[in-house]
Amino acid sequence: MQVHSFEKVWLGAALLLIVGFIATVTYGTAGAGVKMVDDSGGEIDPEAVKSGDTGTGFDDPGVVRQNDSHYVVYVVAQQFQFVPGSGDNPIRIPADTRVTFRVTSADVMHGFSITETNINTMVIPGQVADITAKFDEPGTYGLVCHEYCGAGHHAMGGSVEVVP
Ligand code: CUA
Numbered sequence: 001m002q003v004h005s006f007e008k009v010w011l012g013a014a015l016l017l018i019v020g021f022i023a024t025v026t027y028g029t030a031g032a033g034v035k036m037v038d039d040s041g042g043e044i045d046p047e048a049v050k051s052g053d054t055g056t057g058f059d060d061p062g063v064v065r066q067n068d069s070h071y072v073v074y075v076v077a078q079q080f081q082f083v084p085g086s087g088d089n090p091i092r093i094p095a096d097t098r099v100t101f102r103v104t105s106a107d108v109m110h111g112f113s114i115t116e117t118n119i120n121t122m123v124i125p126g127q128v129a130d131i132t133a134k135f136d137e138p139g140t141y142g143l144v145c146h147e148y149c150g151a152g153h154h155a156m157g158g159s160v161e162v163v164p
Pocket residue numbers: 078079080109110111145146147148149150152153154156
């Protein structure tokens with residue numbers, strides 16, 4: 001059997017396309033192509049987060065001073081509040097200082113976004129999101145859950161107070 005050389009070219013092109021599509025999908029789902037979640041903080045047991053039994057800063061979430069130039073904030077997201085952050089318990093941090101937010105969830109998927117900044121991550125139960133930032137401007141910033149998490153999602157928010 002003889003295949004026309006013109007036909008061979010098109011067969012090759014079609015094969016290349018198919019392989020290309022598969023490679024793109026694989027890269028996007030399994031590889032680093034689309035990384036929507038910051039999981040640099042490692043894994044954690046959400047049940048232990050809920051019961052305050054992780055042996056980490058999440059057992060007593062809040063602001064922890066490491067030294068003069070670095071603070072760590074442990075935040076637990078749960079239906080439908082941030083601890084700390086929501087209600088009359090705002091996250092209070094100093095300006096002009098390196099602050100690392102360590103965020104995890106005690107139940108379902110949430111979002112963690114601080115208005116007027118590029119601090120924004122999904123919060124997935126079982127994973128810890130680590131985000132380090134520095135606030136130049138003192139003031140009050142909004143804290144928003146931007147991932148639908150249930151009936152009270154629209155009311156899930158809080159505030160971050162950056163003090164001079
Ligand atoms: Cu938590 Cu939406």
